[in-house]
Amino acid sequence: MLTDIEIAQSANMLPAAQIAAELGIDCEQIEPYGKYIAKLSDELYESLKSRQDGKLVLVTAINPTPAGEGKTTTTVGLGQAMKKTGKKAVIALREPSLGPVFGIKGGAAGGGYAQVVPMEEINLHFTGDMHAITAANNLLCAVIDNHLQQGNELGIDQRRILFKRCMDMNDRALRFVNVGLGGRVNGVPREDSFLITVASEIMAILCLAENIDDLKDRLGRILVAYTYDNRPVFAKDLGCVGAMALLLKHAIKPNLVQTLENTPAIMHGGPFANIAHGCNSVRATKLALKLGDYAITEAGFGSDLGAEKFLDIKCRYAGLAPNCIVVVATVRALKYNGGVPKAELGAENVEAVKKGIVNLEAHIKNMQQYGVPVVVAINRFGTDSGAELDVISSCCKQLGCDFALSDVFANGGDGGIELAEKVVAACEKPGKFKLLYDEKEPIKEKIKTIARKIYHADDVVYTGAAEKAIRDITALGFDKLPVCIAKTQYSLSDNPKLLGAPSGFEITVRDVRLSAGAGFLVVLTGEIMTMPGLPKHPAALDMDIGSDGTITGLS
Secondary structure, X not given: OOOHHHHHHOOOOOOHHHHHHHOOOOHHHEEEOOOOOEEEOXXXXXXXXXXXXXXXXEEEEOOOOOOOOOHHHHHHHHHHHHHHOOOOEEEEEOOOOHHHHHOOOOOOOEEOOEEEEOHHHHHOOOOOHHHHHHHHHHHHHHHHHHHHHOOOOOOEEEEEEOOOEEEOOXXXXXXXXXXXXXXXXXXXXXXXXXXXXXXOHHHHHHHXXXXXXXXXXXXXXXXXXXXXXXXXXXXXXXXXXXXXXXXXOOOOOOEEEEEOOOOEEEEOOOXXXXXXXXXXXXXXXXXXXXXXXXEEEEEOOOHHHHXXXXXXXXXXXXXXXXXXXXXXXXHHHHHHHOOOOHHHOOOOOHHHHHHHHHHHHHHHHHHHOOOOOEEEEEEOOOOOOHHHHHHXXXXXXXXXXXXXXEOHHHHHHHHHHHHHHHHHHHHOOOOOOOOOOOOOOOHHHHHHHHHHHOOOOOEEEEOHHHHHHHHHHHHHOOOXXXXXXXXXXXXXXXXXXXXXXXXXXXXXXXXXXXEOOOOEEEEEEOOOOOOOOOOOOOHHHHOEEOOOOOEEOOO
16 A cells, blocks of 8 residues: 555646646746745735635534544545536645644645645645744744843833744744843843744734735734833834735745645645634635635634634634535544544444544534534545444434545545535535624633533633733723634543543633734633644654655655
8 A cells, every 4th residue: 555655756746837727827827836836926816806706615523533534635535526526626725834744743735545745845844934934923032032132112021021932843842941041142031932833823814814914914913022011012013014024925825736636725824723723824715715616625623623713713804604514524533432442443333433423413513503504524444334334324314414425535536526516515505604703792701602602611710810811901902802712622622531522511711812913812721732742753753865855754
């Protein structure tokens, strides 16, 4: 059996200019990055604004497990299947972060015969967007520390600097650091910390910005610190917004690539869904809607995280409304939710599926609240039995949503024909998209709505730090923003060990942070690491490059 990278390396790719031409894009409207990758210009984005939108399909999933759900694989395979059935589909995905690539996860461009290519370039640096975001983030940090060093005219309290440095790599040693050590010439000593780049507010800003002017306005609104007399300091007060925008002038442009079967794919932005809003850029999704009859996009992790944020944050700001939501699950993951250890997931266990099906039920009901037709996609494995699949089929029928098997990992687009047909049919059904809450509600009411309607919690409790943060944010006048809850991806609750559909629990909010530039409030629950660490055996240890340039071990 070929590995993912071996399949990708044998792909028959078309030049990016040809993929663009098939979408009606003139060669003058793309900026090539080699033969198979191109950035889509600002001129193209502006020229398409008056064109009618296609149908928007959001792909989400149940809570992730060690068994894997294959959400990106399903998204890519669905786009390939759409093409095989004669539909003009464009896929919109996030860019991989180098942290997971070299950490636990490996590559993030799909799998098997449902991948986005060129896989190696996409997973390794791509067009440099992540590095541009890192540089812009750290320029602001350098300017803050230089301001302290050069007399601190604004009166910034170095104990209350909120904006953190970042890098696109898992490095737990940088979670808490001291900077400015070594004497007066080296700066003002203070405590600091690093985030992974995908958790940076600048990543969120890039993904939500409409254009350069909007980008600069959002960058200027970043709350960086407080002064000794408790006044807020924003990035615009430090005078470096123009320089930050310069570093992002190419990064703001979406990237055009293709699948193994030459279906167009736009990859742009990469915020994690457990610590950020988990969606590709607004510009990428809008371009996909203008260029295709169907725009197929995904949101990170389960419906309780990425999908909720896609719907309540991204759709709110961008004026988007999905026509269909696909919930991806596997029999193996449902058995895991039913209490079966990972090593035993290949054996038939109908009772475990019946027990674990409550997780799928919760995610279906989560998405149905938004007034959009739901289709369940079962990413099929060879060990799945007919009796186990019947449990899922029965569940879907009871909840009034369609259900399709997906074999795209093994068979590419051919393995997703049934799913594509179900999705197309769902897009034609009447639906009335509605947001879960009004952003003008008090902060605690917005959090409670999500906790009860999405996580199925009984209530929300707040630490003293969270209570103070809410008072400060309200005093600044930013309490009318939507909320972005940082929570474990492994459970509907804030406890990663509670599988299935837990009940009788409370969500604990330990802090609330203002992301004024992005336009939302980050609500921290549980123990969420904004700078992940490497595992005992990182994926990086299995990677290599030969003398002929052939890459191995990337999956």
